[in-house]
Amino acid sequence: MTVLRESLILRRGVAMATAPLVAFSLYLLFAGHNQPGGGFAGGLVAGVAVALAWATDGEAGTRRLVAVRGTALLGIGLLVAVATGFAGFVWGGSFLESAVWDLSLPIFGDVKVVSAIGFDIGVYLVVVGVATGLIRSLGAGSGEGPA
Numbered sequence: 001m002t003v004l005r006e007s008l009i010l011r012r013g014v015a016m017a018t019a020p021l022v023a024f025s026l027y028l029l030f031a032g033h034n035q036p037g038g039g040f041a042g043g044l045v046a047g048v049a050v051a052l053a054w055a056t057d058g059e060a061g062t063r064r065l066v067a068v069r070g071t072a073l074l075g076i077g078l079l080v081a082v083a084t085g086f087a088g089f090v091w092g093g094s095f096l097e098s099a100v101w102d103l104s105l106p107i108f109g110d111v112k113v114v115s116a117i118g119f120d121i122g123v124y125l126v127v128v129g130v131a132t133g134l135i136r137s138l139g140a141g142s143g144e145g146p147a
Helices: 008-031 039-065 070-087 117-140
Strands: 100-105 109-114
Touching (some): 008 039
16 A cells, blocks of 8 residues: 655645636636636636645545535536526527626726626536546545545
8 A cells, every 4th residue: 555645845835826726717717708718718727726626635625625516516507608698588689699788897997798708607617517526536536635
């Protein structure tokens, strides 16, 4: 039987990197309409944070970062994406047709809100759900925990 030793450098590095990774993933999610990014890219970055959490603390680390099951996130993401697609019919358009609202917010100034952000949020949740489920299922089979 192999004895795995805990890495203090990995633990501290992941502890310092998790919050910036999650913040960057949310930035990619919301900036994706005007710049590179979107739900898929943001979800992949969040998936990296989940993988790093598992690498340091195993199942407990992933549960602290993502409290729900990966399949639940995947299902909710699919529902949000499909509901956003059908919402185009509400304003007289077609499937996945988006609406645009111009808002004036006190701190941010003039902000353009596009209904397609709902679809991106759905994709983000699907990708994070798949990453979480994959990491948990692969990690559960090892029986040894993180390195």
